[in-house]
Structure formats: structure tokens, C-alpha cells
Amino acid sequence: MNLFEEKLNMLQNGDIKTLEISKNDFLLFRKVLVKREDFKHFSGNALQGGQIIYTYLSKARS
Secondary structure, three states: OOHHHHHHHHHHHOOOOOEEEOOOOHHHHHHHHOOOOOHHHEEEEEOOOOOEEEEEOOOOOO
16 A cells, blocks of 8 residues: 555544645645545645645535
């Protein structure tokens, strides 16, 4: 399991409330994220400068 998968699992399980991804890591992170069955439960909020903060939603977004 890679670091991104581990962090996504922690976010899903509620071990962490948010996950911060840097602009430089985004493309590698996204490849891992979109392969997950619960992909639509993750919500990303982009900040100025390219940082993205992800949260896990109990209900999948449409």
C-alpha cells in the first residue's frame, strides 16, 4: 500500500479529518484516488497556491 492509499484510508476511517495535498503531488495522488470505489465520497477544496484540502463525505457527491 502506498502513502496516498494509507492517507485516504485514514481519512475514510475518521482517523484524520482532512488531507492536504500539494500542487506537486496532485497528479500522482489523483491516480490513486480515482481508482477507489468510494471516489465520490472524497471532496477536495483548492486553495490559492495549488494546495488542496480533502475531506470525506458520508454521502457520495453526485
